[in-house]
Amino acid sequence: MNRTQDRPVTLADEHARAWRPETARARFREGLTGATAGVAAGHTQANLIAVPADWAYEMLLFCQRNPKPCPVLDVTDAGATTTVLADGADLRTDLPRYRIWRDGELVDEPTDATAHWRDDLVSFLIGCSFTFEWALAGAGVPIRHVEQGRNVPMYVTSRPCRPAGRLSGPMVVSMRPVPPQHLSAAIRESSRLPAVHGGPVHCGDPSALGIHDLARPDFGDPVDAGPDDIPVFWACGVTPQAAVTASRPPFAITHAPGQMFISDDRDEQYRVA
Amino acid sequence: MNRTQDRPVTLADEHARAWRPETARARFREGLTGATAGVAAGHTQANLIAVPADWAYEMLLFCQRNPKPCPVLDVTDAGATTTVLADGADLRTDLPRYRIWRDGELVDEPTDATAHWRDDLVSFLIGCSFTFEWALAGAGVPIRHVEQGRNVPMYVTSRPCRPAGRLSGPMVVSMRPVPPQHLSAAIRESSRLPAVHGGPVHCGDPSALGIHDLARPDFGDPVDAGPDDIPVFWACGVTPQAAVTASRPPFAITHAPGQMFISDDRDEQYRVA
Numbered sequence A, B: 001m002n003r004t005q006d007r008p009v010t011l012a013d014e015h016a017r018a019w020r021p022e023t024a025r026a027r028f029r030e031g032l033t034g035a036t037a038g039v040a041a042g043h044t045q046a047n048l049i050a051v052p053a054d055w056a057y058e059m060l061l062f063c064q065r066n067p068k069p070c071p072v073l074d075v076t077d078a079g080a081t082t083t084v085l086a087d088g089a090d091l092r093t094d095l096p097r098y099r100i101w102r103d104g105e106l107v108d109e110p111t112d113a114t115a116h117w118r119d120d121l122v123s124f125l126i127g128c129s130f131t132f133e134w135a136l137a138g139a140g141v142p143i144r145h146v147e148q149g150r151n152v153p154m155y156v157t158s159r160p161c162r163p164a165g166r167l168s169g170p171m172v173v174s175m176r177p178v179p180p181q182h183l184s185a186a187i188r189e190s191s192r193l194p195a196v197h198g199g200p201v202h203c204g205d206p207s208a209l210g211i212h213d214l215a216r217p218d219f220g221d222p223v224d225a226g227p228d229d230i231p232v233f234w235a236c237g238v239t240p241q242a243a244v245t246a247s248r249p250p251f252a253i254t255h256a257p258g259q260m261f262i263s264d265d266r267d268e269q270y271r272v273a
Helices: A014-018 A021-029 A053-065 A130-138 A180-191 A239-247 B014-018 B021-029 B053-065 B130-138 B180-191 B239-247
Strands: A043-052 A072-075 A098-102 A105-108 A121-127 A154-160 A170-178 A230-235 A251-255 A261-266 B043-052 B072-075 B098-102 B105-108 B121-127 B154-160 B170-178 B230-235 B251-255 B261-266
Touching (some): A043 A053, A043 A072, A043 A130, A043 A239, A053 A072, A053 A121, A053 A239, A053 B053, A053 B072, A072 B053, A098 A239, A130 A180, A170 A239, A180 A230, A239 A251, B043 B053, B043 B130, B043 B239, B053 B072, B053 B121, B053 B239, B098 B239, B170 B180, B170 B239, B239 B251
Antiparallel strands (some): A043 A251, B043 B121, B043 B251, B098 B105, B098 B251, B154 B170
């Protein structure tokens, strides 16, 4: 499924880091693509999954029952293309790249989803761990995939989500290699942001999650770890895409992994304690 | 609507305080009634609202859009009478008192809802602020309504919830008078428990919430404040009942205000940071 070949936008691109959210959305609307880690510093990023209205209850229940991978930031009314998370945004055009799904199969990856949009689609915007990378970086935690100009690596795990009606599937995780001396800060800072996945679901041995080769992620790019780095795994908002693959709803539109919706919300709005 | 006349169970009743959750549920199943503040120390309490399956999506969306009053702890499958929150519990019998609603009107307040239960009911268990009272008490904050052996006072506010389809209505709040020297701890400790309403929505002048007379709560009992106490208002899980009154779904079963479901979960499971 990992077909996207975009050159990522990275923190090294100081322009993208300093963009206002509406600037980022306008650039993506014009056709710019790439992973959004490091874009529009301090603004909350979101995963997208839009499903037909007759699947909306099960998707919302799936999110409620699996809050670590699927923390819901907004749910639109059926047919709406706007969100309370960003003034003037158009969900059909303002993400860098989309995935179009029919019967659980990936059929297209356009940069504009307008031609595929339907009046019965309900859109779910789900918190993204790119959001807490600013807090990690602020606490001195190196963000390897950003340093290396790559998309974050993501893996399908052996851990099943709690099903909801017709929807089931495995949890997907993102992985960041963290030096041991920074592990405490990485856990502390991410835990303060439960709306964007919160603290990690696992630290250390990947096989505990059924991941056999960190060099071959299911989504995103492999990332080079430092010699003492510990792999740290966070629940990931690509999980609904794994549920689409496993459960085969007739139709869905999602973001391409790593290429997120950038909201107007500030990370601070979601910080607890 | 405030018809319940039960003598409350209080912290002064050391037996109830020390009960295991299953003991509390068994006593309520046998017919004991009363407000559950102070019962089964350290265990998470929950509001109940059960609606027909064709209203379940709108109820879940209403909760998602109003997370301060409606933090969802569990949603059952249609017709189920059990919950993942408590082993062996029966939602039809294990709360002290229920309210039965037809077309938005309160029609009965039984201690056992079995005769009213339907196979198409989806039950929502929503976090309750009684849960964080242990944390407040542990930080030295006096809990006036518990000291006075009364149910917590609750008020319908002038603040509208964000609607979801056919469901709309005002936010309901609970109020605790807090001495100024304890205000910081009350806010800090409750903020750490967002799953049970988190920090207060307002401190001070009740008229800011459209509340004109603290001595006349819409639910529960009036409580005597100390001379310098500040009224502190938390979003309340009775809010879905106000939505039932305003939106008139054909049928619903709820708990009676203050007479909660006591889960097996520990408060600690919901504490952040």
